[in-house]
Amino acid sequence: MLKGYLVRIVVIAALAVLLLSLLNMYMVNAKDVSKLEKIIAQPTVIYGHDGKLASKLSNAKVDWVDYENIPPSFIHALVATEDRDFFKHGGVDYYGIARAAVKNVTSGGVVEGGSTLTQQLAKNVFLTHQKTFTRKFDEYFYAKKIEKEYSKENILELYANHVYFGEGAWGLGRASQIYFGKQPKELSQSEAAVLAGLIKAPSAYSPVKNMEKAKERRNLVLSLMAEQGYITKEEAEKDKKESIQLKQKKTDPFKGKYPSYVDQIVAEAEQKYNIPQGDLLSGGYKIYTEMDQDMQAGLEDVYKDDKLFPKSSSDQMVQSGSVLIDPKTGGIRALVGGRGVHSFRQFNHATQLKRQPGSSLKPIVDYAPALEKGFDVYSSLKDEPLNLKGYSPENYDHQYRGTVTMYDALVHSYNVPAVYTLNEIGIQAGLDSAAKFGIPVTKEDRQLGLALGGLSRGVSPLNMAEAFSAFPNGGVREASHTIVKIIGPSGKVEAMHKKEETRAVSKENADKITYMLKGVINEGTGKKAKLEGGRELAGKTGTTQLAEEGTDGSKDQWFAGYTPNLAGAVWVGYDHTSSENYLTDSATDTAAPIFKAIMDRAVKNLPAEKFQLPVYEKPYTPPPETEKKKKPEEDKAKEKPKDAKKEQNSKKDNKDKEKKKENGDRKEKDKKERKKKEDSKDNKDQKDPKSKEKEQKDISNENSN
Numbered sequence: 001m002l003k004g005y006l007v008r009i010v011v012i013a014a015l016a017v018l019l020l021s022l023l024n025m026y027m028v029n030a031k032d033v034s035k036l037e038k039i040i041a042q043p044t045v046i047y048g049h050d051g052k053l054a055s056k057l058s059n060a061k062v063d064w065v066d067y068e069n070i071p072p073s074f075i076h077a078l079v080a081t082e083d084r085d086f087f088k089h090g091g092v093d094y095y096g097i098a099r100a101a102v103k104n105v106t107s108g109g110v111v112e113g114g115s116t117l118t119q120q121l122a123k124n125v126f127l128t129h130q131k132t133f134t135r136k137f138d139e140y141f142y143a144k145k146i147e148k149e150y151s152k153e154n155i156l157e158l159y160a161n162h163v164y165f166g167e168g169a170w171g172l173g174r175a176s177q178i179y180f181g182k183q184p185k186e187l188s189q190s191e192a193a194v195l196a197g198l199i200k201a202p203s204a205y206s207p208v209k210n211m212e213k214a215k216e217r218r219n220l221v222l223s224l225m226a227e228q229g230y231i232t233k234e235e236a237e238k239d240k241k242e243s244i245q246l247k248q249k250k251t252d253p254f255k256g257k258y259p260s261y262v263d264q265i266v267a268e269a270e271q272k273y274n275i276p277q278g279d280l281l282s283g284g285y286k287i288y289t290e291m292d293q294d295m296q297a298g299l300e301d302v303y304k305d306d307k308l309f310p311k312s313s314s315d316q317m318v319q320s321g322s323v324l325i326d327p328k329t330g331g332i333r334a335l336v337g338g339r340g341v342h343s344f345r346q347f348n349h350a351t352q353l354k355r356q357p358g359s360s361l362k363p364i365v366d367y368a369p370a371l372e373k374g375f376d377v378y379s380s381l382k383d384e385p386l387n388l389k390g391y392s393p394e395n396y397d398h399q400y401r402g403t404v405t406m407y408d409a410l411v412h413s414y415n416v417p418a419v420y421t422l423n424e425i426g427i428q429a430g431l432d433s434a435a436k437f438g439i440p441v442t443k444e445d446r447q448l449g450l451a452l453g454g455l456s457r458g459v460s461p462l463n464m465a466e467a468f469s470a471f472p473n474g475g476v477r478e479a480s481h482t483i484v485k486i487i488g489p490s491g492k493v494e495a496m497h498k499k500e501e502t503r504a505v506s507k508e509n510a511d512k513i514t515y516m517l518k519g520v521i522n523e524g525t526g527k528k529a530k531l532e533g534g535r536e537l538a539g540k541t542g543t544t545q546l547a548e549e550g551t552d553g554s555k556d557q558w559f560a561g562y563t564p565n566l567a568g569a570v571w572v573g574y575d576h577t578s579s580e581n582y583l584t585d586s587a588t589d590t591a592a593p594i595f596k597a598i599m600d601r602a603v604k605n606l607p608a609e610k611f612q613l614p615v616y617e618k619p620y621t622p623p624p625e626t627e628k629k630k631k632p633e634e635d636k637a638k639e640k641p642k643d644a645k646k647e648q649n650s651k652k653d654n655k656d657k658e659k660k661k662e663n664g665d666r667k668e669k670d671k672k673e674r675k676k677k678e679d680s681k682d683n684k685d686q687k688d689p690k691s692k693e694k695e696q697k698d699i700s701n702e703n704s705n
Contacts, residue, residue, distance in 0.1 A: 042284030042489070043255070046265065048291045049331060049484070055257040057266070059281040062171030063252060065184050067157040070172065073189040075156060076230035077196035081221050083117040084228060091118040091147030092140055118143040121159045165195060166202025179207065181247035189231070190242040193221040207244050214244060258296050260337035263345050265289060265482050273486065273495040277345075285494075286487040290331030295324055298601035299334040308594050309339065309572070316581050320594070321349025322570040323461045323480075324602055327469040327562065330478030330500075332462075334602065353571060354458035358587070359413045359525075360542025360558040360569075361453035363513050364437045364467055365430035366418045367410055371509040372433075373425050377516060377616045378405045381417035391448050393419040405618075410516045411524035413541065415452055422451035436504040437467040438477055453542060461569040464560040467504075469567035471517070471538070472611070475510035477502045511613050514538045517561070518611065529559060529592040532600050536611050537563055539595065541587040548579045557587040559595040564609035566602060570595050 043058035079086045085093055093116050115123065122142035146155060165175035172195065176184045180191055187195070197217035198205050207214035219240045226236040265287060269275040279285070299322060302308065310318045317340055324334040337348035367375075383401045386392060393415045400416065409417035422430050430450050434441045440463065444456035462480060470477035479500035486495040505513070517538035520526040525541045539561020546553040555577045560569040572591050574581040583590065 042282065044280050044283065044285040044287060046258075046262065046291075047286070047288045048293045049289065049333070050293075051288070052293070053254060054289070054291055054293050054296075055262055056252060056254040057262055057280060058255065061174075062161050063173030063177070064161055065157075065171065065173040067153050069183075069185050070157065070160055071185055071187050071192055074160070074172065074184065074187065074192040074196060076225055077193045077221050078117070078156075078160070078199075080224040080228045080230055081196050082120070082199060086117050087152060089116060091143040092116060115139065116143065117159050118146050118155055121155060121162060122146060124159075124162045124164075163199055164202055165198045166206045167208055177252075178248055179246060188239075188242070189235070190218065190222075190239040190244070193225070193239065194218045194244060197221045207246055208248075211244065218244070258291065258293075258300070259342045259344070260348060260350065261289075261291055261296055261332075261335045261482065263337060263348055264332070264335055264351055266345065267348075267351070268481065268483050269486065269495070272481075273483070275486065275495070284489040288484040288486075289482050290326070290329070290333060290484060291482070292324075292333040294605055295334040295602045298604075299324065299336050299598060302594070302597050302601060303336050303339055305597070308597055310583055310585075310590055312574075312581070314580055316574055316576065318572065318583070319349055319575055320570060320572045321351075321353055321461045322568065322594075322598055323350050323465040324566060324568040324598070325465045325469045325480055327471075327473040327565065327567050328478070330466065330469070330480045331484075332480055332482045333566070335462075335482075347575075349461070349571065351460055351462045353460040355460075355556045355571060355573065356453050356455050356544045357459050357464060357558050357560075358453040358542030358544045358556065359415075359418075360464060360540045360560045360587075361434075361439070361455075361459075362410060362413070362418050362451070363471075363517060363540055364439060365434050366421045366451050367406060367516070368437075368505045368509060368513055369429040369433040370406070370421050370425050371512055372505060373429065375406060375421070375425075377407050377512050378619050380404070381406055381409050382420045383409070383414055383416050386416060386420060386423075388419070388423055388448055391419070393448075393452065407516050407519060410540075411519040413520075413525045419448055419451045422448060433504070436477070436502055437470060438479075438502070438504075439463055439467055453544070461571050464558065464569035464571075465567055468539075468560045468562050468569065470502075470504040471510045471514050472562045472564050472567060473510075474507040475503060475505040477504045511611075512616065514611055515613050515616055521561075525588045526559070526561070526592050528588060529561065529596045529599075531563075531596060531603070533608065535563060535599075535603060535608055537561055537599065538611070539592075541592055543587045546577065546582045548582070551579055551582065553582040553584050554586060555582060557583055557591040559587055559591040561595060561599070563599070563603055563606075564611055565606055566599070568595070568598060568602070570598060 042064070043056040043060065045053065046055040046057060048054040083093070119139045119142075122139050126138070126142050150158070161171040161173070163172075164170055165172070165179075167175075167178050169175040169178045172184050175195055175198075176182055176187060176191075179195065180187065194207060194214060194217075197214070197220065200217075203209065205214050205217040222231070222236040222239050225231045226233045231239075266277055266280055269280060269287070270277060275285075303320070303322075309320065312318050319338055320336075321338060322334075322336050323332060325331065326333055335350050337350040337352075338346070370379075371377075380403045383395070383404045385400060395414050395416055401414075404414060404417055406417070406421070408414070409421075427446050427448065427450060431441050431445060434445075434450075439455075439459060440457055441450075442456050445454075447454070466477060466480040469480075479502075481497050483495065484497050485493055488494040504510075517526075517540055518536065520540055521530050521537050526539050529537060529539055531537050539559060542556070542558035542560070543554045544556040546555050555573060557572040558569065560567075562568070570591055572587075572594065573583060
C-alpha cells in the first residue's frame with residue numbers, strides 16, 4: 001500500500017514536472033523578442049551633390065556599436081560587475097534568484113533583483129523597471145527566449161547598446177562620446193571600467209556630477225576584474241592611479257546637420273516616392289541629393305546674422321525662407337526654412353509658405369506672355385488713370401506718366417502699365433503663363449489683380465525660385481527637387497529622379513526678360529541687391545501692402561532673381577501679420593539686401609559667367625528741334641580741297657546774310673511786342689481771375705512732372 005502511494009506521488013510529480021516544462025516551453029515560445037531587431041535602428045545617410053557625406057537622419061537614441069567594436073576591457077568589466085556567470089548560465093542564474101527570493105521574503109518586499117545581463121536586457125527592452133513578482137516572471141520567460149534566439153556575443157552587443165549610462169547617453173557608443181569624446185574601441189581599460197560602473201546607478205556614479213564616487217566605483221570594478229582573472233592585480237592597481245579625464249563631445253557631427261534641407265528631403269521622399277518618415281528614420285537608407293554643402297552652410301550663416309533682418313516690435317520674430325536652385329537641372333542647392341531654433345519637420349517657410357508675391361510676379365504673368373504675343377522690350381504701354389470694370393490700379397508713387405516703355409515699367413515696377421498689359425493680352429494668357437512657370441493658380445485668380453501678384457492661394461520661395469530659374473535656362477523650367485536617388489537597406493535603388501522640364505517661354509523672350517531684370521538691378525528697385533565683384537544679376541522685388549486702415553506698412557517682401565548659373569528667391573514677413581506686427585519698409589530696403597548677402601556667399605565658388613544677350617536698342621525718337629548734322633571728319637577728309645580765296649569770299653557773304661537776317665528778325669520782334677502790349681492793355685479788365693489761377697496751376701503741374 002505504501003508502495004502504491006509512493007508510485008502515485010512519483011507519477012504526480014513527474015506529471016507536474018512535465019506540465020511545468022510544457023508550460024515553461026509555451027511561455028518561453030510565446031514571448032516575442034523580435035522587437036530587439038526592430039529597434040536596432042540604422043541611420044539614414046544623406047550625401048551632397050558631390051557624393052560626400054552631408055547629414056544623418058535617425059530617431060535612434062543610440063549610436064549602434066557592433067560586437068567587434070566593443071573593447072574586450074568593457075566586456076570583462078561588465079561581466080565581472082553585473083553577471084560573473086554570464087557565459088555559464090542559460091539566461092537565468094537560479095542561485096542568484098534563490099538568494100534574491102530569500103532576501104525579498106524576509107524583507108517583506110522586493111529589495112534585490114539578482115538579474116542576469118540577459119534578464120536586464122529583457123527588462124530594458126520589454127518591461128518596466130518596477131520591482132514586482134509579475135515583472136520577475138515575465139523577465140524570466142523573456143530571458144529564456146532571448147538565450148534561445150541569440151548567441152552570447154549577440155546578447156552582449158544588444159545589452160551594450162540598450163543600457164543607460166547617464167547624462168542622456170543610451171548605449172556604449174553615445175556614452176563613450178559624451179564622457180570621453182572618443183569611439184568605444186579607443187577607450188582605455190580605466191575608462192571602460194568607469195562606464196561599466198555607471199550601469200548600477202548612473203546619476204550617483206557619474207564623473208560629471210561626482211568625480212570621487214566615480215573613482216571609487218571604477219576602482220571596485222577593477223578589483224572585481226582582477227579577482228575574476230580578467231586582469232592582474234598589478235594592472236588593476238596601475239589603472240586605479242589613472243585620473244579620469246573627461247572630454248565631452250557631441251555624439252555625431254553629421255546628425256541633425258542642415259535641418260531645413262533634411263526636412264524637405266523627408267517631405268519629398270514621402271510625397272513623391274511613398275517612403276514613410278518612420279522608415280527613413282530607422283531603415284538605414286542612403287539618399288543622394290542635390291545639396292551643395294558650401295552653399296547650404298553659407299545660407300544658414302546668413303540666417304544667423306540678425307543684423308540683416310528687420311527688428312520686431314513684439315516678441316514675434318520676423319520670419320523668412322529662402323531657396324537656391326541650379327537652373328540647368330532644377331536641383332535645390334540650398335534651402336533654409338526659417339529663423340530661430342529649429343525642430344524636426346517644423347513649418348518650412350521655404351517650401352510650405354503660401355503668400356502673395358506682389359510685383360515679383362510681373363515678369364511671369366504680364367511681360368513674358370506679352371512678349372510671346374508680339375510686344376517688345378520698348379513697346380509703349382499706357383500709364384494713365386484706368387477704370388477696367390471698376391478696377392482702378394495706381395502706381396506706388398500715385399503719379400502717371402502718360403506712356404512708358406515695357407522696360408521702364410518693369411525696371412521701376414509701375415503698376416498701371418502692368419495691369420494695362422495683362423488686360424491687353426487677356427487674363428487667360430497670364431494664367432497660362434503662370435502655369436508654365438510652375439506658379440499654382442486657381443479659377444479665383446481670373447481677375448486683373450493677377451497682374452500685380454494677387455493670387456488666391458499664394459506662393460512659396462521654392463515656387464518663385466523655380467519659376468525664375470527658367471529665364472537663365474533659355475526659357476525652360478526644370479522641376480525642382482532635392483533627391484537624386486534613394487538606395488534601400490538591401491542595397492537596391494528604390495527611387496530615382498526623372499527629368500521633368502517645361503517650356504515656359506521662348507529663349508528669345510527669356511533673354512528679353514533677363515535684359516529688363518538686369519535693369520531692375522542696375523537702375524531700378526533692385527539696386528540694393530547688386531552683387532560684389534561685378535557679378536551679373538537679374539531679379540525683381542515684390543511687396544504686398546498691409547490691409548490695416550491708416551497703417552503705412554507691408555505684409556510680405558520678396559526678391560527673386562538669378563545669375564547665369566544660380567537662381568533663388570527669398571521671402572520676409574511675419575507668421576501672423578497685424579497692426580502691431582508688420583514690416584515698415586519695402587522689399588527694396590529689406591528683401592533685396594538679404595538676397596544680396598545670400599547670393600554673394602553662394603556664388604563665391606561658382607564661375608563668374610555673363611549673360612549672353614543680344615543688343616536691344618531703344619527706338620529712335622527725333623529731338624524736338626533738329627539741326628543740320630555736321631559731316632564726320634572722315635567724310636571731310638575725302639572732300640576735294642577748295643580754293644582758299646573763294647572759300648574766304650563765301651564765308652564773308654554768309655556773314656553778311658546772317659547779319660541782315662538778325663536785323664530783320666529784331667525789327668519783326670519789336671513790332672510783335674508793341675502789338676502784344678496794346679492787346680494786353682485793351683483786354684486787361686475782361687480776363688477771368690479764375691483763368692489766371694488755372695493757368696498757374698497748369699504750369700505748376702507741368703514743372704512737377
